[in-house]
Each structure stands twice: as structure tokens, then as C-alpha cells.
Amino acid sequence: LKIGDRTISAREVGFLYYNNILKGKHVNFAIEIFLLTSQFGALVGSSRSSHQVRQAWLGMVLTMISGNGFYLTSVVTRYVDLRLATHFEERFFDGWSRVIAARFFLLMHLFTAVFLLCTILLRMQRQAMKSHEK
Numbered sequence: 181l182k183i184g185d186r187t188i189s190a191r192e193v194g195f196l197y198y199n200n201i202l203k204g205k206h207v208n209f210a211i212e213i214f215l216l217t218s219q220f221g222a223l224v225g226s227s228r229s230s231h232q233v234r235q236a237w238l239g240m241v242l243t244m245i246s247g248n249g250f251y252l253t254s255v256v257t258r259y260v261d262l263r264l265a266t267h268f269e270e271r272f273f274d275g276w277s278r279v280i281a282a283r284f285f286l287l288m289h290l291f292t293a294v295f296l297l298c299t300i301l302l303r304m305q306r307q308a309m310k311s312h313e314k
Contacts, residue, residue, distance in 0.1 A: 195268045202263040215252075218244045218293070225300070233303045240296045247289025254282040 181188045201207055222244045226237035258279060262272055 191270060191273045192268050194273055195262065195265070198259065198262040199265060202259050215248055218248060229300075230304075230307065232307060233300050236296050236300045236303065240293055240300070243289050243292045243296065247286050247293075251282055251286045255279050 181190075181193055222237060222240040226234060226241055229237050258272070265272065
């Protein structure tokens with residue numbers, strides 16, 4: 181990217197983006213809500229569900245713990261450094277392919293969670309239909 185007579189590298193543009201966006205209160209709020217509801221929502225679902233859907237809820241708990249845990253340890257730690265930085269350093273983006281891999285890993289876990297949630301809803305619907313038939 182060239183601005184005037186200065187050329188800005190892709191890493192510098194990335195730094196400017198992440199350094200600003202990660203300081204947004206709405207961004208941090210959304211991340212916190214997502215992490216809390218996905219983790220604790222799955223735990224509550226497994227503790228309050230019927231025997232027929234408990235296994236799917238436990239699968240959801242494991243999916244959320246492994247997906248979010250890996251993302252927190254491999255990506256969010258980098259975000260903290262970027263957020264606290266006052267100036268650009270090349271090292272912030274060394275090994276960025278691991279961040280992309282972690283995002284893909286999280287995305288796979290989110291798809292798994294959606295599948296498990298659909299399974300839970302279908303089982304609960306079947307249970308409700310059986311109880312109405314009686």
C-alpha cells in the first residue's frame with residue numbers, strides 16, 4: 181500500500197487494523213459473550229438435559245472446550261500483544277499461518293457445534309411429540 185511517498189507493508193496494514201479493532205469495546209464484548217455462552221451454555225445444557233440428549237450436549241461441551249481453548253491459546257495470545265503494542269514490529273506476524281490454521285480449526289468446531297445443536301433440537305422435538313401422543 182502506498183500513501184503519498186511512503187510504502188506500507190501488508191504486515192503494517194495488518195498491525196494498524198488489529199491494533200485498532202482489538203481495542204473496540206464492542207469487539208471485546210462480542211468475544212466475551214461468545215466464549216461465555218458457548219462454554220457455559222453447553223455445560224448448562226448437559227447438566228439439565230434428559231438422558232436422550234445428554235450425550236449430544238457432552239459432545240457440545242468437548243467441542244467448545246477444544247475449539248475455544250485452542251483458539252484462546254494460539255490466537256488470542258497474539259491479539260493481546262497486538263492490542264498492547266504502541267508501535268509496529270515485524271515479529272507480530274511471524275508464523276501467522278498458525279493463526280489461519282487455528283481459525284480453520286475453530287470454524288470446523290463451530291460447524292460441529294451446529295450439527296450437534298441440530299441433533300439436540302431434533303431429539304427434543306421427538307421427545308415432545310412422543311409425550312403429546314400419550
